[in-house]
Amino acid sequence: MRKVLGVSLLLIVALTSCVHHTEVLSVIPVPLEVGLQRGVFALDEQTQLWVDAPEADKDLLVGCVDSSPLKVAVASERPTRNALFLEVVDAHPQLNSPEGYVLTIQKDGVVAQALSGAGLFYALQTLVQLMDEECNLPLGTIVDCPRFAYRGVMIDVSRHFFGVDFVKKQIDAMAYYKLNHLHLHLTDAAGWRLEIKRYPRLTELAAWRTDTLWKDWWNGGRQYMERGTEGAYGGYYTQDQIREIVEYAREHYITVVPEIEMPSHSEEVLVAYPELSCSHEPYKESDFCVGNEQVFEFLENVLTEVMELFPSPYIHIGGDEASKQSWKSCPRCQARMEAEGLADVDELQSYLIHRIEAFLNAHGRTLLGWDEILDGGLPPNAMVMSWRGTEGGLKAMAMGHRAIMTPGEYCYLDAYQDAPHTQPEAFGGYLPLQKVYAFDPLSDTISEAQRTLLYGLQGNLFAEYIPTEEHMEYMAYPRILALAEVAWSLPANKDYDDFRRRAMKAVDELRGKGYHPFDLRNEVGNRPGADKPLTHLGVGKIVAYVDGSAYYSGYTAGGDTALVDGLRGGWTYGDKRWQGFLGRKGVDVIIDLEYSQPVTSVSADFMQICGPGVFMPAQIIISSSLDGEHFTELKRIDNEVVRDDSVTFTTFGWDGSVETRYIRYQAVRSDFGGFLFVDEVVVE
Numbered sequence: 038m039r040k041v042l043g044v045s046l047l048l049i050v051a052l053t054s055c056v057h058h059t060e061v062l063s064v065i066p067v068p069l070e071v072g073l074q075r076g077v078f079a080l081d082e083q084t085q086l087w088v089d090a091p092e093a094d095k096d097l098l099v100g101c102v103d104s105s106p107l108k109v110a111v112a113s114e115r116p117t118r119n120a121l122f123l124e125v126v127d128a129h130p131q132l133n134s135p136e137g138y139v140l141t142i143q144k145d146g147v148v149a150q151a152l153s154g155a156g157l158f159y160a161l162q163t164l165v166q167l168m169d170e171e172c173n174l175p176l177g178t179i180v181d182c183p184r185f186a187y188r189g190v191m192i193d194v195s196r197h198f199f200g201v202d203f204v205k206k207q208i209d210a211m212a213y214y215k216l217n218h219l220h221l222h223l224t225d226a227a228g229w230r231l232e233i234k235r236y237p238r239l240t241e242l243a244a245w246r247t248d249t250l251w252k253d254w255w256n257g258g259r260q261y262m263e264r265g266t267e268g269a270y271g272g273y274y275t276q277d278q279i280r281e282i283v284e285y286a287r288e289h290y291i292t293v294v295p296e297i298e299m300p301s302h303s304e305e306v307l308v309a310y311p312e313l314s315c316s317h318e319p320y321k322e323s324d325f326c327v328g329n330e331q332v333f334e335f336l337e338n339v340l341t342e343v344m345e346l347f348p349s350p351y352i353h354i355g356g357d358e359a360s361k362q363s364w365k366s367c368p369r370c371q372a373r374m375e376a377e378g379l380a381d382v383d384e385l386q387s388y389l390i391h392r393i394e395a396f397l398n399a400h401g402r403t404l405l406g407w408d409e410i411l412d413g414g415l416p417p418n419a420m421v422m423s424w425r426g427t428e429g430g431l432k433a434m435a436m437g438h439r440a441i442m443t444p445g446e447y448c449y450l451d452a453y454q455d456a457p458h459t460q461p462e463a464f465g466g467y468l469p470l471q472k473v474y475a476f477d478p479l480s481d482t483i484s485e486a487q488r489t490l491l492y493g494l495q496g497n498l499f500a501e502y503i504p505t506e507e508h509m510e511y512m513a514y515p516r517i518l519a520l521a522e523v524a525w526s527l528p529a530n531k532d533y534d535d536f537r538r539r540a541m542k543a544v545d546e547l548r549g550k551g552y553h554p555f556d557l558r559n560e561v562g563n564r565p566g567a568d569k570p571l572t573h574l575g576v577g578k579i580v581a582y583v584d585g586s587a588y589y590s591g592y593t594a595g596g597d598t599a600l601v602d603g604l605r606g607g608w609t610y611g612d613k614r615w616q617g618f619l620g621r622k623g624v625d626v627i628i629d630l631e632y633s634q635p636v637t638s639v640s641a642d643f644m645q646i647c648g649p650g651v652f653m654p655a656q657i658i659i660s661s662s663l664d665g666e667h668f669t670e671l672k673r674i675d676n677e678v679v680r681d682d683s684v685t686f687t688t689f690g691w692d693g694s695v696e697t698r699y700i701r702y703q704a705v706r707s708d709f710g711g712f713l714f715v716d717e718v719v720v721e
């Protein structure tokens with residue numbers, strides 16, 4: 038290691054004399070400070086590598102250079118010129134993070150300095166991104182540090198299984214964009230994916246199912262099959278394969294965080310070991326029986342093997358979406374509640390999480406869980422991963438706990454990334470690159486003290502609708518590049534137009550390396566009318582909701598003015614523009630145009646996405662009135678509602694000519710029930 042002062046002559050470049058122009062660079066994530074000068078340093082056959090770092094890092098860094106396009110040979114003694122110097126220093130006035138680095142590129146060589154091997158590793162990623170095809174590097178200095186320490190991606194290998202080579206390939210890309218945590222969702226109803234020596238049925242039975250596609254399996258009986266049965270779909274990582282992944286990740290300065298789901302999302306375990314459920318019968322429940330000591334023995338034995346395999350300081354135990362139903366009538370669970378003085382089933386879940394935390398802590402690990410681990414009381418040292426918005430994370434931080442933000446609205450990369458009719462079927466929603474990029478996990482209301490508890494953020498690739506490797510990459514890229522920049526770069530340095538330019542280049546580069554990114558160049562964008570206000574006769578007028586027709590409290594779209602606010606709903610009912618109706622009566626609204634006037638058209642848009650229960654209306658009735666009491670029907674439309682896999686948008690309207698002050702728009706629900714989602718009743 039090397040002290041910062043008196044190092045190399047190459048180092049001393051006054052930042053103040055430099056031009057600050059990040060816009061000419063294509064580095065993702067955008068660095069903290071960039072000062073470039075005219076001219077280049079060209080790597081050539083004679084350029085040598087000199088690494089001054091702890092032995093373990095030295096090997097990794099030399100390996101990283103070897104496998105990169107930098108391709109410079111290690112010098113046998115310290116070179117004086119035409120070299121790439123990588124130096125770990127004890128301290129540096131411009132560095133406050135072990136992952137930060139200072140990169141100085143001068144005519145006769147490059148010096149990268151950092152407080153740790155990780156910092157030098159990131160300096161190398163920046164260099165590779167800076168270098169052009171002629172091996173030129175622009176002269177200047179870059180000072181860079183991450184905004185957040187945890188920069189993660191979660192891959193769900195349960196709903197569909199992805200092999201070791203695929204995982205390693207994603208590790209390569211993650212490292213290139215300075216992401217440093219890979220969270221593997223290893224267990225869920227759809228398949229257990231980790232060899233556990235003590236419980237062979239987990240990989241003999243629980244890892245295999247009847248259907249290749251999750252959707253077919255989920256809708257078709259959710260059966261498991263013995264390994265080796267003809268037609269069985271599934272797979273798992275052997276312990277040796279996990280060691281291989283973990284080691285490969287370590288070589289890329291990435292921590293692999295394993296997730297073992299409990300107490301719920303555990304149907305597959307409870308089929309393999311039914312005695313761990315309340316009923317002791319397979320195919321009955323999704324939750325472990327918390328009243329049964331055998332369950333704790335099982336979980337602790339599994340976690341013991343998990344901890345042997347994964348050196349991660351955090352072990353993710355899931356904790357989300359427990360039904361807790363069977364606990365209410367299970368004598369063992371009831372006895373546990375009685376004995377422990379637990380008031381309700383939330384506290385029973387919390388009892389399990391507390392016990393598991395104590396076990397992990399005793400082995401030097403921190404418990405990490407989805408934000409439901411707050412329900413019934415958060416264990417003392419737990420870290421929260423906030424997915425149902427950022428509220429859970431903020432609550433945990435207010436209680437002095439660390440949090441990782443992964444709110445569905447910005448971080449769930451299983452949502453459509455472009456107009457649904459142009460995309461393969463997705464989970465739903467609409468999360469384009471620009472929206473991911475707009476995420477800022479730190480609101481103004483967070484105190485300085487709490488800010489330090491925000492550990493970072495993560496993009497989640499849940500795989501219900503992602504059956505292949507190509508498709509997984511398509512959903513991941515380039516959106517994880519946006520998350521990488523949100524996680525690493527300062528908000529003041531972010532600019533979407535510039536990012537999009539860099540992401541476009543990155544998409545080409547990723548394609549060149551054999552990845553399958555979304556075609557950003559041909560992005561369609563949001564629904565016409567959703568971003569630019571419309572003008573029509575109804576805008577700003579009063580809307581009355583006829584008795585029995587009321588919008589659902591979760592989808593108000595802003596309340597009584599939503600249907601005439603001049604903005605159409607976009608590609609998802611979750612965008613706070615679409616108004617949702619769950620009641621039997623459907624939609625029945627009267628718009629008062631204030632005075633009688635000629636009207637030639639009335640229309641409204643509806644959307645359908647059957648998965649979450651959103652259907653088109655079965656009938657539409659449009660009427661007019663001069664006094665608001667006596668209505669004349671202008672048009673009645675009968676609509677056949679058909680269930681399918683697509684996301685569809687339909688406008689139902691009337692054209693003609695009438696003198697009217699009031700317009701009544703009624704939409705009747707179909708026999709499918711569910712939601713009606715309507716937006717902008719346009720009156721012209």
Ligand code: ACM
Binds near residue numbers: 357358407424
């Ligand atoms: C989750 O999406 N259930 C964490």
